[in-house]
Amino acid sequence: MKLVHLLEPSRVFPQMKAMNLEEAIRMLVPRVQKDCSTEGRKCLIEEVLDRERLSSTIVGHGFALPHARSDEVSELTIGLGVFPGGLDEPTPDNKPLKIVFLLLEPKRVSKLYLKTLGVLARLAHTEGIVDSLSSAKTSQEIIDVIAETGLTVTERLTAGDIARRVEPVRQGMTLKQVADLFFRNDILTLPVVDNNEEAVGVVRCSDLLGSAMPEYTKMIGDLGFLSEFEPFDRFLHEEDKMLVDSIVCDDFIEVDEAASIVEITSLLLHHEENALVVTKEGNYLGMVSIRYIITKVMRT
Structure with a gap:
């Protein structure tokens, strides 16, 4: 029509x-x-x-x-x-x-x-x-x-209709640049693309936070001895030297723009993810999060 x-x-x-x-x-x-x-x-x-x-x-x-x-x-x-x-x-x-x-x-x-x-x-x-x-x-x-x-x-509502174009992380970026992207975008998962604009992974807020915590904190139950901001102080001093490649997750959900709303909702719930990557002809198009589905479909 x-x-x-x-x-x-x-x-x-x-x-x-x-x-x-x-x-x-x-x-x-x-x-x-x-x-x-x-x-x-x-x-x-x-x-x-x-x-x-x-x-x-x-x-x-x-x-x-x-x-x-x-x-x-x-x-x-x-x-x-x-x-x-x-x-x-x-x-x-x-x-x-x-x-x-x-x-x-x-x-x-x-x-x-x-x-x-x-x-x-x-x-x-x-x-x-x-x-x-x-x-x-x-x-x-x-x-x-x-x-x-x-x-x-x-008539058909698809992933491409509700996908939001979020500025992607690019291979070789520093964690400082990634943190800035999270700051500018209201989303918990960012796409990672290569020089050809193809999605190669995602970075989650939890991945970025995890990079600020020392490895030994994962093995110690009581962290009361640490200064309240010590891990983050260390991160702020080193974020412009650390590359995003170390925290990119290549196990992510990727769908074509033609995927139905029911399909992407099911994928997000089944994989317990908060967002997925939408592509068009193999290239990054945008992101769809659970929040977008609620705001675009249930509350629009």
Whole structure:
């Protein structure tokens, strides 16, 4: 199904003005759900704002994708508001927020809903899309712009749809560089790639912590004689000399981007891992963690 076929001209609004994302949401909901009761609209607005408070849906590149699952709707409903003047909101890439897609879905786990969110995120990366949408004067012009992208929404939800691109560890990096990567990324397992971008292993937070502890601590039960920070002091003095190769684990889970959500969930639980590596045509694509599955599938 083409993305453009999920949009109705009556729910696409060019040249809008609002102060911030909350005001934009309060403007869009009643326009998108015209047949809903006043109380139903209020409920929808609060559900969308509650989801926004849980975690911002501003994805960068000028886009926000506020959404919610609600008993007030019976099918996937999409609205689009274009705000050429921008909204007063902080964004991850400091680009002004101008495009707001509103998605409303019944309370169920819907592949179409999740896939649509993923495709809209890809739309945000389309070169020149924000300028093209912002300059459109009519709903049909906006729809024509989106039609030109040719983006499609497939029914099957896969690992590639929810994988997050995490900056990988590279062979030959120091443990200092690896520690910095863990600091910058909210994940417990990092992928390790070679010069060809092929995944060759993973590094876990526990591996990094283990490298800071002296070998003899594994054989002694009572470590009370050690200074509280002694092992970490030693690590901080040597981290820029120690290479990651010594702690890389080559026994890891790797799946193709086409793997199903059920398949990757089963693998993570069976192997008692917190994350796995997703590849595309043999090259590293991203990571999927148990937390991502909860946030992307169960709480999106």
